[in-house]
Amino acid sequence: MTNDVLALKYRPRFFSEVTGQDLTVDMLSNSIKLNKIHHAYLFSGTRGVGKTTLARLFAKSLLCDTGITDTPCGKCNSCNEIDNGNHLDLIEIDAASRTKVEDTKTLMENVQYSPTSSRFKIYLIDEVHMLSDKSFNALLKTIEEPPEHIKFLLATTEPDKLPETVLSRCLHFKLAQVDFNVISSHLEFVVKSENIKYDNESLDLISRNAKGSLRDSLSILEQCIAYCNGSLEINKIKMLMGYIDDEIIKNIISSIIHKEPENLINTIEEIENSSSFEKLLDSVIDILYRLSLYKINSKIKDNLYKNDVFYQKLAANILSEDIQLFYQIAVSSKKDISWAPNQKDYFSMIMLRMIYFSDNDSENKEEDNLPNSINEENDFDWNKIVNKLNLNGMALELARHCTLSKKNDNTLLIMIDMQKQNIYPKSCLSDFFNILNSFLKKEYKYEVIYQENLKTPDYIQKENKKNENNLIYDKAKQDPNINNIKEIFGSDIDKKSIKKIKDVEGQS
Template sequence: MRYTALYRQWRPETFDEVVGQDATIRILKNQIKSNRIAHAYLFCGSRGTGKTSTAKVFAKAVNCLNPIDGNPCLKCEVCQKLSIGSSMDIIEIDAASNNGVDEIRELRDKVKYPPVVGRYKVYIIDEVHMLSTGAFNALLKTLEEPPQHIIFILATTEPHRLPATILSRCQRFNFKRIANKSIVSRLAEIAKRTGVQVEREALYTIARWAEGSMRDALSLLDQCIGFGGNVVSNEDVLAVLGTADQGFIFAVAENIIEGNVSDLFYQVEQLIEDGRDVIVFLKDLIHHLRNLLVIKVCHDGAELIDVGEDTFKAYTEQAQKASQERLMRAIEILCAAEAEMRWSTQPRVSLEMALVRICRPEQEVMLDALMDRVAKLEQQLEGGVVVKQTSPSRKGARAASKSQAVDGGSTVGKEGGDDGSNAGGGTADAHVWEEVLGIIKKERIALYGFLKDCGFVLDEKGVAVLSFPADQQFFMESINREDNRNFVEKAIERVIGRQVKVRCTLVEGKSTSTEPEEKSQNEDIIEKAIDIFGEDFVEIVDD
């Protein structure tokens, strides 16, 4: 027997099976129960929201011999004939292919004939906006005063294209997009009744991509069942859609928040190598940043984000790291890039340029870019540079910053009990570690992520001590795995020319490897503070 698509197998047979259109269904059922049935209806709404399905259920219900609470009984002779499509009392017309005056004249001549079995003859005209102007004019009189046994149901996705004279002759019902939770519930029910196991996260992904269309959701589920068999995971859905997994999107968003352009370029390269669709990925990324913005600006954003509990917790943690200005600007730039990509032959380049613009607001003179720069500067100033109202000279401020950087290095040396030679050794260690990180970043970028914040000291016994901050114990344990530790030892050997052993430790506070970087960052922060606030309002003081 030939296979029938899921959206056709599970087309609603009663009003109770129609999902997400409660107000419309309630009105139609009450009209049937009270016998207040109109002669013309207009069902309008986006694709896959149940317009045609509701029209067919309504046609059954008005002709049913034994209706139950406004629903067709599905057991009487009329219902059974209508279900198998053999009834002559329901005529479905595709206006896209029957849009001329002649077809409407033929319809007008046939409406005078009474129904064969039921009480009403129902004409369902789908995509009615495709009718020509002459066809609309030919339909006007019949639509206004049809025979008592005739009901017209017009369905369209573009009601604004209908003449006002048609709209005024119909009862209009707007079919809204179906909520993601309703789609997930319906998909779970169908999957259970068909014997297919689908992950909850996969159902949410399908619902999100369906964009309020139940038909699109069922079609996508059908594809995923064909891909994964009777067990469908979220990875199967992502593979069918051609987009990246959620962990990858979180990592990209993290680099956008931190402004790591280099890492973003590597991630785009990985995206292309995996054969993912850039435009599809961009839609997911925009949706992800939108969710972060919702959590950032709303007191309780859980109701506005259709995700699982664990995913929502991850969203909340990431949103705390981001500024509202950065998120708004990123969404605006990425939305503009998405529009450009539809006509671009180089979507990858468009994506990369958009990411650079997001992470380099100082290269733009727009107001939103300036606000992003100020927000970032405020976050950096909270890390150690204090701004007070005073009037030093510009040169004095810059000299103070350089003096502070030098004093900071000597203070570290004194605390460790080292003399001047040891301080020089620390600088040499920093240069060695910078070269080692460069090698690791090119060959094992995942390990680079674990190591980029740790400190590095090479002692006289040939032992490389890697000191991790106390909150990075997971990173330390990952490096301590034999294969990872051997790779790091080989990378150090390539730089210094001799074998070493790696030993990992946890330390309180920040790792020592960030000191040289912090010094240069302090100087850069002071430069930016002077440029933005003016030299008369910036003074450098110790914490």
């Protein structure tokens, strides 16, 4: 099995089949519809984004036997010959293998001859920046005053290397790298059409590794299918691509977040010295990014891991600022990893840096093992759940001023403090319900009522503080030293002035 079967099979035959280059397709087909056809076009962009594919489709539009059209028939001789790569008036040149000036000169000498059978003679020059200076001059002469029947379609990965004189005579289309999500859904279309068993995580990984190149994504897909014996299995694909076992990566991240350097080093020790630590660093970066998304909104559409316990637990134990810091450390260290005398040691140092640079006290973040469900007896602790929800802003404010209970199997009852009536907008409530449903993993309906004297988390916190102060007050009243002071100054203890030493320090 060669690596081009899928790329060839799914190469677009019409503009409507082109993936990820909507803007260029629109501009090209509009220019055809308006009959504004230039004599030289330049398509630039990184490898595999569709430069020559678009050029060939454009050639088809110009040469189709049914006339110049942005929807060539795909059936006539010209269309078929272009698809098969043997149309006599579409002359394809790979400049990477043809840089000698004589070749280009010979080519240009033939320009004067009319097309053999069509309305145009089209030159498609791929990697045009590879032409020598002399070849460029020969090309330029023709481009400057081209005969009516000649069209040039140039493609290059490095437009900066083209002489200004050539650039200025071309209509230039800069093709963007194809978006990761677009690649992923294209791959899904391909595997479905090929009846190949797949999972989303595999498609996700392949799309990321294609780095914006649709053609590369199909080549990688093909390798993976061959490696997995005709299907896609995420574990095998990770092995093929040199990724480290997920559990190890999760252990590393977890050790960093819980500030356990010893555990971290032991985990890294388990990894083979010959592994790709650059890829491992990529995985760490990827997880940090997802963790960040997870904290912002666990319902984000492309978040494959929204029900993953690993992300749920970590998100509860790390501050957003720390994720930013770790991400920054990982990305900025990446460029040097290939220079390190020992990649494994260097990787360990990067991970340790994350532990030592974050000075937030993770011990303050309570990790409990509350089940993410409401049990039948309806005795769940709303106060604790609120702490696990990672809320902020208005949603947190709302959560602190309400209570939650189960009305029936499908409906939850939210009771909100009467004093907060009309404060929360509808959107805030519906966002809040979504967060709860995602956390509870069930699509509950909600009934909202406003009531006084609720035991909300806010109320409980204030009560606890009051009780604590009463205790201290009682203790103080029995303290002989304080009683001496009271006697000397004829004064009493002001209950409201009692504060924990820690609180007082915190205010200074």
